[in-house]
Amino acid sequence: xARILVLVPFPLDPDQLSLREKQLDAAPLPDGVEVDFKPVKxxxxxxxxxxxxxxxxxxxxxxxxxxxxxGYGAVCIDTVSDSGVNALRSVLDIPVVGPGRTQxxxxxxxxxTFGIVTMWKQWFPxxxxxxxxxxxxxxxxxxxxxxxxxxxxxxxAGKDHALPLLLEAARAxxxxxxxxxxxxxxxxxxxxHTFLQxxxxxxVVNPGPLSYFIAEAxxxxxxxxxxxxxxxxxxxxxQMVHEMLDGAVISEGPA
Amino acid sequence: xRKVLVLVPFALDESQVAYREAQTRTVSxxSDVTFHFKPVKxxxxxxxxxxxxxxxxxxxxxxxxxxxxxGFDAVVIDTVSDSGADALRSxxxxxxxxxxxxxxxxxLTLGRRFGIMAQWQPAMVRYEKVLDEWGxxxxxxxxxHFDTPPDFANLITGKEDAxxxxxxNACRxxxxxxxxxxxxxxxxxxxxHGYLSxxxxxxVVNPGPLSYKLIEAxxxLExxxxxxxxxxxxxxxxEMVHAxxxxxxxxxxx
Numbered sequence: 001x002a003r004i005l006v007l008v009p010f011p012l013d014p015d016q017l018s019l020r021e022k023q024l025d026a027a028p029l030p031d032g033v034e035v036d037f038k039p040v041k042x043x044x045x046x047x048x049x050x051x052x053x054x055x056x057x058x059x060x061x062x063x064x065x066x067x068x069x070x071g072y073g074a075v076c077i078d079t080v081s082d083s084g085v086n087a088l089r090s091v092l093d094i095p096v097v098g099p100g101r102t103q104x105x106x107x108x109x110x111x112x113t114f115g116i117v118t119m120w121k122q123w124f125p126x127x128x129x130x131x132x133x134x135x136x137x138x139x140x141x142x143x144x145x146x147x148x149x150x151x152x153x154x155x156x157a158g159k160d161h162a163l164p165l166l167l168e169a170a171r172a173x174x175x176x177x178x179x180x181x182x183x184x185x186x187x188x189x190x191x192x193h194t195f196l197q198x199x200x201x202x203x204v205v206n207p208g209p210l211s212y213f214i215a216e217a218x219x220x221x222x223x224x225x226x227x228x229x230x231x232x233x234x235x236x237x238x239q240m241v242h243e244m245l246d247g248a249v250i251s252e253g254p255a
Numbered sequence: 256x257r258k259v260l261v262l263v264p265f266a267l268d269e270s271q272v273a274y275r276e277a278q279t280r281t282v283s284x285x286s287d288v289t290f291h292f293k294p295v296k297x298x299x300x301x302x303x304x305x306x307x308x309x310x311x312x313x314x315x316x317x318x319x320x321x322x323x324x325x326g327f328d329a330v331v332i333d334t335v336s337d338s339g340a341d342a343l344r345s346x347x348x349x350x351x352x353x354x355x356x357x358x359x360x361x362x363l364t365l366g367r368r369f370g371i372m373a374q375w376q377p378a379m380v381r382y383e384k385v386l387d388e389w390g391x392x393x394x395x396x397x398x399x400h401f402d403t404p405p406d407f408a409n410l411i412t413g414k415e416d417a418x419x420x421x422x423x424n425a426c427r428x429x430x431x432x433x434x435x436x437x438x439x440x441x442x443x444x445x446x447x448h449g450y451l452s453x454x455x456x457x458x459v460v461n462p463g464p465l466s467y468k469l470i471e472a473x474x475x476l477e478x479x480x481x482x483x484x485x486x487x488x489x490x491x492x493x494e495m496v497h498a499x500x501x502x503x504x505x506x507x508x509x
Binding site for chain 1: 475
């Protein structure tokens with residue numbers, strides 16, 4: 001039995017969480033794989049500034065700290081920003097999968113180049129960060145935004161007008177920028193995946209579901225992140241991290 | 256049930272193919288996907304020169320050409336040289352997995368830099384070519400070999416005690432040079448994976464089994480190579496390719 005924990009980067013109510021869990025419907029995982037979604041305790045309002053990035057890193061780090069003790073075989077992060085991944089890798093021996101770096105790697109296996117289609121320009125620095133980190137920036141031929149403000153809780157609900165815009169942007173990535181493969185700029189765009197794949201003649205990578213398959217593969221292959229790339233802390237301060245997030249919850253007040 | 260064709264780059268007999276098939280038993284695979292191994296009709300004796308690479312390209316291309324028509328849902332190449340993969344992608348609409356580039360790129364999701372363990376000095380130049388082609392040189396800590404001629408038929412069988420420590424030493428040199436992850440430079444090294452994984456403190460990527468898990472994921476997610484990167488030929492000559500390999504098999508006395 002492989003148990004995978006997916007960390008959700010916002011404190012969501014059950015209805016909002018179920019929109020994230022729908023990513024499991026994209027493709028059936030192998031028999032015996034169990035996936036649980038867990039939202040963070042507190043979070044930044046969105047992911048558009050370095051202020052937000054550091055809060056996102058902390059909240060996801062805290063949410064995943066006990067995953068190994070809780071019996072999970074792998075952790076996935078439900079954001080292509082790969083927030084919290086590096087810190088979690090430094091303290092967990094089980095694989096921690098960042099869907100951002102994973103989708104750029106897999107896109108590079110499917111074509112020479114890839115492009116990223118996304119909701120708004122404010123997310124561009126997150127892509128550039130992960131692309132530089134994994135060393136595949138030279139394979140990304142373009143990032144295009146449709147400039148529709150996303151909602152990290154209701155996802156694409158009420159945004160049907162965004163679908164043709166996303167398609168137009170993805171077509172421009174292929175025709176004008178030379179992208180062989182399209183990557184989605186957010187796991188929250190998973191509801192647009194089927195529409196885009198049906199209307200494009202190049203592969204469209206759906207980062208959330210892909211990350212679950214890669215997590216299962218890592219468990220099966222008994223592979224995990226390299227300890228030399230992600231060294232353990234000399235003095236772990238887990239209790240401090242938990243108390244910081246408890247403090248953040250109090251500061252936010254009742255939901 | 257979905258069927259994956261694994262193309263073996265040498266004209267091996269049944270018992271020799273079995274050494275290759277053993278790779279599928281080192282990892283848990285989905286029960287609804289089956290793997291079928293098929294050797295090429297003819298090919299080079301070594302993989303050390305552009306002469307060999309070219310022969311390997313066309314041998315594997317021919318071996319996989321009819322995969323889709325034969326009812327297979329995907330193709331995996333059983334060599335990290337990725338020989339024949341690009342040509343097959345230009346002809347087939349089913350996914351074709353190239354374990355060489357897949358294992359190097361995949362290793363970047365596990366660490367900052369990878370090191371490649373090569374078989375022996377004549378194999379080194381091939382990795383240099385791959386690193387340049389894929390622009391991965393800045394992420395490669397080095398390529399080291401363990402100075403042992405390859406045995407493409409029997410792999411490491413019967414030579415474990417002599418060869419495994421030499422492999423471990425080559426990996427340790429890579430770690431000293433800054434490798435966070437070791438990539439085995441050939442699917443024929445798979446028998447050493449368990450030993451090396453236990454002995455070393457960094458992840459060791461076993462390209463064959465990794466390629467099976469990746470192809471499972473690609474089949475489930477309905478992903479395949481981009482036609483823009485691998486356009487179809489204007490004038491396909493499949494019959495000519497088959498005739499060439501039939502002639503090659505006659506020339507090698509098979």
